[in-house]
Amino acid sequence: MSRLYTVDAQAVAAERAFRAIAILALVLPLCLLALLFGGTLIDGFSRLSFDFLSGFPSRRPEEAGILPALAGTMALMLLTAAMAIPVGVGAAIYLEEYAPPGKITTLIEVNIRNLAGVPSIIYGLLGLEVFVRSLQMDRSLIAGACTLALLLLPMVVMASREALRTVPRMYREAAWALGAEKWTGIRRVVLPMCLPGILTGVILSLARAIGETAPLITLGALTYVSFLPTSLKSAFTALPIQIFNWTSRPQAGFHVAAAAGIVVLLTMMLLLNATAIVLRMRLQKKVTW
Amino acid sequence: MSTEGASSYGDLPAVATDSPVGARNSMDRLYAPPALSERLIRAFLMFCAALSIGTTLGIIGVLFEETRAFFAQVPFSSFFGDTQWTPLFAEKHFGIWPLVGGTMLTTLIAMAVALPFGLTAAIYLSEFASATVRKWLKPALEILAGVPTVVYGYFALTMVTPLLQTLLPDLAAFNVLSAGLMMGIMILPVIASLSEDAIFAVPSSLREGALALGATKLSTVFRVVLPSAFSGIGAATILGVSRAIGETMIVAIAAGQQARLSLDPREGMQTMTAYIVQVSMGDTPTGTIEFHTIFAVGMMLFCMTMVLNLIAQHLRGRVLKGSL
Amino acid sequence: MVEPRMKVQGLKAWFGSSIALRDIDLDIADKQVTAIIGPSGCGKSTFVRCLNRMHEVTPNARAEGKVLLDGKDIYDPAVNPVALRRYVGMVFQKPNPFPTMSIRENVLAGLTLLGTRAKDESGLVERSLRQAALWEEVRGGLDRPGVSLSGGQQQRLCIARALAMEPEVLLMDEPCSALDPIATAKVEELILELRRRYTIVIVTHNMQQAQRVADTTAFFYMGSLVEHAATTKIFGNPTERRTADYVSGRFG
Numbered sequence: 113m114s115r116l117y118t119v120d121a122q123a124v125a126a127e128r129a130f131r132a133i134a135i136l137a138l139v140l141p142l143c144l145l146a147l148l149f150g151g152t153l154i155d156g157f158s159r160l161s162f163d164f165l166s167g168f169p170s171r172r173p174e175e176a177g178i179l180p181a182l183a184g185t186m187a188l189m190l191l192t193a194a195m196a197i198p199v200g201v202g203a204a205i206y207l208e209e210y211a212p213p214g215k216i217t218t219l220i221e222v223n224i225r226n227l228a229g230v231p232s233i234i235y236g237l238l239g240l241e242v243f244v245r246s247l248q249m250d251r252s253l254i255a256g257a258c259t260l261a262l263l264l265l266p267m268v269v270m271a272s273r274e275a276l277r278t279v280p281r282m283y284r285e286a287a288w289a290l291g292a293e294k295w296t297g298i299r300r301v302v303l304p305m306c307l308p309g310i311l312t313g314v315i316l317s318l319a320r321a322i323g324e325t326a327p328l329i330t331l332g333a334l335t336y337v338s339f340l341p342t343s344l345k346s347a348f349t350a351l352p353i354q355i356f357n358w359t360s361r362p363q364a365g366f367h368v369a370a371a372a373g374i375v376v377l378l379t380m381m382l383l384l385n386a387t388a389i390v391l392r393m394r395l396q397k398k399v400t401w
Numbered sequence: 402m403s404t405e406g407a408s409s410y411g412d413l414p415a416v417a418t419d420s421p422v423g424a425r426n427s428m429d430r431l432y433a434p435p436a437l438s439e440r441l442i443r444a445f446l447m448f449c450a451a452l453s454i455g456t457t458l459g460i461i462g463v464l465f466e467e468t469r470a471f472f473a474q475v476p477f478s479s480f481f482g483d484t485q486w487t488p489l490f491a492e493k494h495f496g497i498w499p500l501v502g503g504t505m506l507t508t509l510i511a512m513a514v515a516l517p518f519g520l521t522a523a524i525y526l527s528e529f530a531s532a533t534v535r536k537w538l539k540p541a542l543e544i545l546a547g548v549p550t551v552v553y554g555y556f557a558l559t560m561v562t563p564l565l566q567t568l569l570p571d572l573a574a575f576n577v578l579s580a581g582l583m584m585g586i587m588i589l590p591v592i593a594s595l596s597e598d599a600i601f602a603v604p605s606s607l608r609e610g611a612l613a614l615g616a617t618k619l620s621t622v623f624r625v626v627l628p629s630a631f632s633g634i635g636a637a638t639i640l641g642v643s644r645a646i647g648e649t650m651i652v653a654i655a656a657g658q659q660a661r662l663s664l665d666p667r668e669g670m671q672t673m674t675a676y677i678v679q680v681s682m683g684d685t686p687t688g689t690i691e692f693h694t695i696f697a698v699g700m701m702l703f704c705m706t707m708v709l710n711l712i713a714q715h716l717r718g719r720v721l722k723g724s725l
Numbered sequence: 726m727v728e729p730r731m732k733v734q735g736l737k738a739w740f741g742s743s744i745a746l747r748d749i750d751l752d753i754a755d756k757q758v759t760a761i762i763g764p765s766g767c768g769k770s771t772f773v774r775c776l777n778r779m780h781e782v783t784p785n786a787r788a789e790g791k792v793l794l795d796g797k798d799i800y801d802p803a804v805n806p807v808a809l810r811r812y813v814g815m816v817f818q819k820p821n822p823f824p825t826m827s828i829r830e831n832v833l834a835g836l837t838l839l840g841t842r843a844k845d846e847s848g849l850v851e852r853s854l855r856q857a858a859l860w861e862e863v864r865g866g867l868d869r870p871g872v873s874l875s876g877g878q879q880q881r882l883c884i885a886r887a888l889a890m891e892p893e894v895l896l897m898d899e900p901c902s903a904l905d906p907i908a909t910a911k912v913e914e915l916i917l918e919l920r921r922r923y924t925i926v927i928v929t930h931n932m933q934q935a936q937r938v939a940d941t942t943a944f945f946y947m948g949s950l951v952e953h954a955a956t957t958k959i960f961g962n963p964t965e966r967r968t969a970d971y972v973s974g975r976f977g
Contacts, residue, residue, distance in 0.1 A: 282821045359555045428794075
């Protein structure tokens with residue numbers, strides 16, 4: 113038993129070495145990202161002003177503003193959410209609460225998981241052919257919102273299903289045993305219990321959707337828009353497209369404008385994420401069932 | 402708790418005189434048909450779920466239809482046999498390989514960054530890190546995974562490329578290297594997060610078994626835990642590759658617009674996604690051969706990512722079954 | 726002998742392809758407490774869940790046979806099982822007041838779920854809570870969440886919730902198995918009180934409980950009804966050998 117007290121020096125050293133490497137593997141990319149974000153923020157803040165937020169694009173980089181893009185992104189976000197949330201939550205409710213186990217249900221489930229993995233640019237091609245051309249929506253706000261809604265749908269369905277699954281079955285049974293119809297039980301008992309969870313998932317998905325650039329470009333969203341969207345049929349641009357456009361120009365002045373645009377876009381995303389995190393924390397506190 | 406005698410509720414107020422349910426003794430509602438509203442709602446919810454099938458059919462239909470139109474004008478042998486891709490030039494060639502090659506090279510560079518870093522981070526997070534570190538890093542990874550890729554594209558073009566040019570003087574302004582590196586950083590959180598889930602799911606009885614035999618922590622992790630999480634890590638890797646292949650904005654911004662079949666990452670090359678963006682940015686009239694090409698390329702992209710996603714799902718399904 | 730309120734005739738039930746109940750014939754007497762006892766997995770829970778057609782809400786579960794409630798077969802294809810459950814109330818093993826609702830809302834939940842309102846809501850709340858012997862404990866805080874109560878109080882709240890619907894029959898599926906002895910005593914006392922106006926069927930794995938509250942007791946074993954008789958007979962002088970073995974603690 114003499115070895116009981118000897119420390120295996122080699123093993124200790126190996127573990128220490130691995131820990132050091134692992135921390136390095138975490139810290140290195142994070143440092144690089146911090147550097148990149150930091151540089152962009154510094155560039156961007158120098159350019160950020162009321163005129164930038166309320167201005168229209170311009171050929172002169174120092175005069176270019178972001179208002180049409182900001183308005184476009186806001187409008188897209190509202191329209192997309194209005195379409196994707198009811199349909200996505202509805203599909204989740206069907207799959208979790210109604211769907212009889214069987215081949216068709218499995219097919220729908222596999223299909224939704226696959227849709228979540230389809231590259232976003234493919235949704236752009238779908239939108240171009242179906243919404244822009246066949247349904248003759250042209251390169252309008254509504255065509256963009258419809259496309260983003262399809263892109264958002266699988267994410268909303270999966271997040272909502274996860275939230276619905278957190279409600280224990282006994283509450284559904286309690287409702288049914290009182291003579292509740294299936295939907296009444298879901299609406300009065302199940303949904304109120306998992307609403308914060310659904311909202312958290314939906315907001316996180318929405319935050320991703322507003323950063324999407326590729327599908328909107330494929331649809332043919334404009335990059336130079338000097339007016340605000342006034343109707344669903346308006347031509348539009350969006351923040352990520354404006355950032356892409358400015359980044360693609362050779363003049364350094366436009367790169368600074370792109371940096372300022374990034375600051376605005378990331379701020380919007382962080383606000384959405386923060387909302388979701390606050391909701392999640394409130395939910396975790398309230399879990400007593 | 403107060404223990405009351407039966408007397409406190411012994412004299413109950415009269416019931417059943419004004420029954421809330423109504424007609425209590427006849428049970429007349431026993432034969433009432435199911436509510437119509439219930440059936441309508443069910444139908445609506447079913448429609449919502451079926452819409453996802455419609456989306457898939459729409460994607461396949463659109464890609465198939467336009468790809469058919471493309472191959473009506475371009476022979477199959479030229480698409481898969483030619484080594485040049487110049488549909489937008491006067492002298493048109495329709496060989497897909499330069500685009501596939503550009504996609505593969507960026508993906509390879511991205512995975513060379515994301516896999517070692519992501520996997521190490523995952524092992525550290527699940528096996529070594531304290532609960533506090535996990536609590537902070539997991540949401541941070543989640544937020545990073547949500548950063549719009551146009552932002553990463555901006556980083557690659559305006560910061561990473563100039564930085565790399567100080568080290569590699571003959572690096573082109575648009576190049577695969579910096580796009581691939583940035584893409585690797587972008588995919589890293591995805592790989593780390595998915596692998597961490599897989600490693601975390603390994604039952605602790607396995608770890609305890611190995612530790613009880615006197616194995617060190619490190620050999621337990623590498624000889625017992627990682628092999629058990631192999632399927633899950635494989636699924637994470639394949640999903641990462643699928644993400645890289647479908648990633649658009651980083652390469653559209655930083656990798657250039659020249660379809661070139663080459664292995665030199667210092668040059669600019671066009672990926673499949675970047676080509677679709679290039680055509681979409683120009684005002685290509687519908688119905689022309691240039692217009693059809695983006696759908697043919699889209700079809701190629703869709704098929705590649707779909708196969709990878711199905712493999713990843715299959716692997717993950719095995720993980721789920723195994724852990725139950 | 727009291728006229729039976731429910732008559733079960735040739736009831737069979739399945740989960741998928743495995744059979745859970747084989748040919749059950751049982752009469753449930755009006756305004757009496759019928760206890761269902763037996764070892765775990767013997768089908769006693771399945772049996773009561775067949776009495777309000779809750780068995781079939783489990784995926785792949787089905788039932789066959791006749792269950793007459795006041796002479797009407799509840800397995801008649803014309804019967805709407807949702808409507809049936811308004812006449813046959815149920816209390817579950819684990820107290821499950823709705824977490825998003827207050828005490829008052831929980832009592833009224835049955836009506837809310839029906840999409841109707843009572844004419845005299847506060848009267849109904851008070852009456853139901855009094856019947857469930859909970860009124861004195863909660864009268865000052867009816868707007869507190871239902872889940873803020875203790876386990877035993879929560880279970881009595883669930884009983885009040887079922888009573889507010891004024892059911893013909895009240896089914897209780899091991900209502901005390903999640904409660905401490907004091908809370909259990911309180912619920913048992915309540916059952917004896919409710920027996921005066923309701924027909925009660927109670928599943929229990931606790932034989933002392935069956936002896937304390939039940940008028941008649943039915944012993945189930947492996948999906949079959951072995952014996953149903955007055956509680957004193959089941960525990961004092963059972964006809965069947967298996968019943969005797971079980972109640973004397975030789976197995977189960």
